[in-house]
Amino acid sequence: MKSYSILEINEVLQGIILGDTQQNITAPEQLEVASNTEISFIGNKKYEKLWATSNACVAIVNEDISIEPGENRAFIKVKNADLAMSQILELFAFPMPEFDSEIHPSATIDITATISTGVKVGAGCYVGPKVVIGKNSIIYPNTTILDGTTIGENTVIWSGTVVRERCHIGNNCIIHPNATIGADGFGFRPCPERGLVKIPQIGNVIIGNNVEIGANSCVDRGKFSSTVIGDGCKIDNLVQIGHNSKLGRFCIMAGNSGLAGSVTLGNGVMIGGSASIKDHTTIGDGAIVGAGSGVTGDIPAGKTMLGYPAVEARDALKQWAILKRLVNDSKK
Structure with a gap:
C-alpha cells in the first residue's frame, strides 16, 4: 500500500501547509467518507461545512479557505484545489494492467502492418493490413483495428x-x-x-x-x-x-x-x-x-x-x- 507524509504530498503540490498532522496518508477520498489516514479536498466554499464532521486528516483547499484545519489535521492551500486533487489521484493511481509479452501469441497481426517499438498488443486482437501503430501505444485484448488505419504514439485503446x-x-x-x-x-x-x-x-x-x-x-x-x-x-x-x-x-x-x-x-x-x-x-x-x-x-x-x-x-x-x-x- 502506498503512503505519504504531508511533506511528501506537498513536494508534488508546492502549496502552503496550514496546521500539522503526523498521520501517514494512505489514499484520497471524498470528505464525507474519508478515514483519518486519507486526504480529501474542498474545491468550493459551500463544502467547508463538511470539514467539521469529516475524518480526513488532510484536505487540499483553495487560497480563499475561511476555516481552520483543527488539531492534528492540516490543509494544503493551492490556487486550484480541483487541479491539485488530480495530481494526488495520479500519485495514488494503481498500475495499468500488465502484459506477459508485448505481442500476445493469440493476437492476429497482418504481415503488412507496422508495429513500432514499445507497442503492446493483447490477447485476441486483430490488426489488419497496412495498419501503422506508433511507439509505446497499448492495444488491450479483443480490440479490432482494420485495414489502413494509423494510430499515433503513446495512445491507449481499451478492450472491445x-x-x-x-x-x-x-x-x-x-x-x-x-x-x-x-x-x-x-x-x-x-x-x-x-x-x-x-x-x-x-x-x-x-x-x-x-x-x-x-x-x-x-x-x-x-x-x-x-x-x-x-x-x-x-x-x-x-x-x-x-x-x-x-x-x-x-x-x-x-x-x-x-x-x-x-x-x-x-x-x-x-x-x-x-x-x-x-x-x-x-x-x-x-x-x-x-x-x-x-x-x-x-x-x-x-x-x-x-x-x-x-x-x-x-x-x-x-x-x-x-x-x-x-x-x-x-x-x-
Missing part, C-alpha cells in the same frame, strides 16, 4: 474497441472500452422501387492528439471526406458523433449527447449531457449547450443555450419562471 478501415488516431489518445471509430454514417434515402436505399459512406475519421473518447461512444465516418475530432477533445461515454461532423480543439461532450451529420463545433465548445444537435448546425467558439437541450440552429461564439428547443440561457430561465408562476397561479 473497433477502429474501422482508413481511420487515423493521433498521439496520446485514450479510447475507452467498446467505442466504435469509423462505423458507417446514418445515410438512407427513400426509393419507390427499393424502399430505403443505403448511401455509401466512403470517408473516414481523423482524431487529433490528446483526445479521450468514452466507453460505448461512436464516431461515424464521413460520407465524402472525414469526420474530424480536434486536438484535446474529451468525449464522455455513450456519445454519438455523426458523419462529417467537425469538432475544433478542446471541445467537451457529456454522456448521452449527440451530433447529427455535418455539425461543426468551434474551439472550446461544451455540450451537456443528453443534449442533441441538429444536422448542418454550426456552434461557435466557447459556446455552451446545457444538458438536455435541443439545438436546431446555429449558435454564435460564447453563447450559453438552454432548453428544447434551445434558446439563450437568460431567455430560457425567464420562460421557465413564467411557466412556474402560471402553474402556481392555476393551483390557487
Whole structure:
C-alpha cells in the first residue's frame, strides 16, 4: 500500500501547509467518507461545512479557505484545489494492467502492418493490413483495428474497441472500452422501387492528439471526406458523433449527447449531457449547450443555450419562471 507524509504530498503540490498532522496518508477520498489516514479536498466554499464532521486528516483547499484545519489535521492551500486533487489521484493511481509479452501469441497481426517499438498488443486482437501503430501505444485484448488505419504514439485503446478501415488516431489518445471509430454514417434515402436505399459512406475519421473518447461512444465516418475530432477533445461515454461532423480543439461532450451529420463545433465548445444537435448546425467558439437541450440552429461564439428547443440561457430561465408562476397561479 502506498503512503505519504504531508511533506511528501506537498513536494508534488508546492502549496502552503496550514496546521500539522503526523498521520501517514494512505489514499484520497471524498470528505464525507474519508478515514483519518486519507486526504480529501474542498474545491468550493459551500463544502467547508463538511470539514467539521469529516475524518480526513488532510484536505487540499483553495487560497480563499475561511476555516481552520483543527488539531492534528492540516490543509494544503493551492490556487486550484480541483487541479491539485488530480495530481494526488495520479500519485495514488494503481498500475495499468500488465502484459506477459508485448505481442500476445493469440493476437492476429497482418504481415503488412507496422508495429513500432514499445507497442503492446493483447490477447485476441486483430490488426489488419497496412495498419501503422506508433511507439509505446497499448492495444488491450479483443480490440479490432482494420485495414489502413494509423494510430499515433503513446495512445491507449481499451478492450472491445473497433477502429474501422482508413481511420487515423493521433498521439496520446485514450479510447475507452467498446467505442466504435469509423462505423458507417446514418445515410438512407427513400426509393419507390427499393424502399430505403443505403448511401455509401466512403470517408473516414481523423482524431487529433490528446483526445479521450468514452466507453460505448461512436464516431461515424464521413460520407465524402472525414469526420474530424480536434486536438484535446474529451468525449464522455455513450456519445454519438455523426458523419462529417467537425469538432475544433478542446471541445467537451457529456454522456448521452449527440451530433447529427455535418455539425461543426468551434474551439472550446461544451455540450451537456443528453443534449442533441441538429444536422448542418454550426456552434461557435466557447459556446455552451446545457444538458438536455435541443439545438436546431446555429449558435454564435460564447453563447450559453438552454432548453428544447434551445434558446439563450437568460431567455430560457425567464420562460421557465413564467411557466412556474402560471402553474402556481392555476393551483390557487
